[in-house]
Amino acid sequence: MTLILVLHPRATRDPVVQVWIGVFxxxxxxxxxxxLNGADATPVPVRALSGARPSAAGPRAFTGVxxxxxxxTPDTTYTVRVSDSGTTFSDVLTLRTLPAAVPAGGGFEAFNVLLASCFYRHxxxxxxxxxxxxxxxxxxxxDLTLLMGDQVYLDLPALRNFHTGQAELAxxxxEDYVANWGGPGGYAEILHSAPAASIPDDHEYWNNAPHGSPTAFQSLIPGFRDHWxxxxxxxxxxxxxxxxxGYRPLLELDVPPLSFFLMDNRTFRDRDRRxxxxxxxxxQFExxxxxxxxxxxFGVVVTGQSLLxxxxxxxxxxxxxxxxxxxGDHPAIMRTITGLARRGxxxxxxxxxxxxxxxxxxEEIGxxxxxxxxxxxxxxxxxTTPxxxxxxxxxxxRDDPWYRHRAAAAPPATIQVDGAPKLATSTIYPRAGEKGNHLTQLAFRQSGFGLELLITYWMAATDGAASVRHDLDPIRLSPTF
Known part of the structure; x- marks a missing residue:
């Protein structure tokens, strides 16, 4: 493993410059x-540089925050440089802190949120x-990147007979994380693009975790599953x-009039499904x-799987x-969301x-x-799915470069959970043929007493296809009272 230093910006609810460092x-x-901005500075170690595998020896990854x-100050550009004491290895990160509020409409300025999930580097x-x-x-x-799960696929390749010892698995x-986080280029560009906050989904563990999966047969055996x-x-x-x-408390981020709540619905998921x-x-969510x-x-709820x-x-x-x-907690989560929507x-x-x-x-029926x-x-x-x-x-x-991607499934026509109002659904996106690898951008502007939301699906290039963008009609998020 060649020694490299990497910096990525992190999002936090406090008015600070927070950076993640990896030494590989x-x-x-x-x-x-x-x-910081060319002058020597001493940051506060939120998590001091330490081995990702504390008991391991030899070349490995060290990380810290x-x-x-x-x-x-908010909405300000800062340059962070870090080097080892001999200045042999270094990295430079230019980042912009989160704005104090969503900008008002009337110009090109917006609060831009980048959404990403499900990245398989192979x-x-x-x-x-x-x-x-x-x-x-x-x-x-x-201005902000939200990583919504499956930033790595630790359980692939499928059906592989992984080592069953905890040290070998770690x-x-x-190695999987270093390949995605290390760069240059690739997924590291997403991590580097703006202060980021992340939640996990199952492939941060294994398919359908914490339940056993036939595609990762070690997860079917209690002792091996615990090691994993x-x-x-x-x-x-x-x-x-x-x-x-740092799973508790769950992360809340405020950029008025927006407030984000990031749920980790995976790490503590109960095997008895309670x-x-x-x-x-x-x-905390309530x-x-x-x-x-x-x-x-305006509440924004971030989850690794669909609530609908x-x-x-x-x-x-x-x-x-x-x-x-x-x-078992899905009805309470939905009651909380619909109750908030009922407040206008x-x-x-x-x-x-x-x-x-x-x-x-x-929309609530009635x-x-x-x-x-x-x-x-x-x-x-x-x-890859064999x-x-x-x-x-x-x-x-013919001429379908995204033939492996399935079309979007329609949501249930109506949604009803215990104690929550009944909802009727309608699909705004996609249109026919719009599919493929992508990132999604939400651009927010204040408009009157509410917000204007512009959604863009940025479709990645691939062999045989150039990158394209799909712009949706503006959505007005308006208070009703």
Missing amino acids: GATVPLALRWQ YEFRTGI EDKRGFAGDLVRGLPPVHRP AKFE YTAARQMYEAFQLSTPG STLPPGGLA AWARRVGDEGR QGAAGWLKGTFGDRGLADY RPVLCLTGDVHYGRVVLA NPEAKVYEVISSPVSLV GLDQLAAVRRQ
Whole structure:
């Protein structure tokens, strides 16, 4: 492993410059020298540089999170440089802090949020995802990036006989993360593009985790499954989280009048299907919703799976994937969301997972002023699926470079969960033939007493197809009272 230093910006609710650092290929933690805007500075170690595999020896990955807290202002560009004490290895990061508020309309300025989920690097060896984000026009450069799960596929290649020891698994998982996080180019361009916040989905662990999966047969054996979970969680914490044990409290980010709530519905998902959130997570979510309603803000709920899909049932849930509706806390989550929508401002739900892009409007039947919008962004790079890929090739239509991608599934016509109002759905996107690897951008502008939302699906290039963009008609997020 060649020794390299990497910096990526992180999003936080505090007015600070937060950066994640990776040192790959070292045998001991480096002595670091930091500079902020060209001057020597000493950041606060939120999580000091330490081995992703603490007990390992030899070349490996060290990661940490640091904050510059003094004199930091919103919507301001900062340059962070880090080097080892001998200045042999270094990296430079230019980032912009989150704005104090969503800008007012009337110009090109907007609060741009980039959505990404589901990246399998073996299907993007040419680096199309990195080219896509690097090529965004300046007016579309993201202010915030939300990573909504499956940033890695630790359980692939499918049906592989992985080593079953925890140390061997951790080494394999570290290698997967370093390949995505290290760059240059590729997925690291997405991580580098703007302050980012992430949540996991199942492939940060294994397909359909925490339940056993026939595609990762070690997950069917309790002892081996425990080794896998421990090693995968260790890597998730080292590469994607800011603070040790940082699953609680769940992350809230405010850019008035928006307020984001990022749910980790995977790490603490109950094998008995009673809950998906960590202890105290549902109470925190309900308190967030009350605060958002009291302050007259627009709530944005980020999950690794769709909240609007129905339960998977026994067959699909055993041999495929269970969804959020298969768990006992789904009704309470939906009651909280619809209750917030009833307070007069639409709620926006963001998710990935399903390998297609889609925008849906769900309105309460009999009370159409209570609205919930769902935006799905998936995948950045479609995963290899043995058998299904070969079948898709047989059915391939001429000149279809995205023949392996399925069309977006329609949502249930109506959605009803215990104690929540009944919702009727309609699909806003996609239109016929709009599919493929992509990133999604949400551009928010204040307009009157509400917000204007512009959604763009940026379709990646691939062999035989150039990158294109799909712009949706503006969505007005208007208060009803």
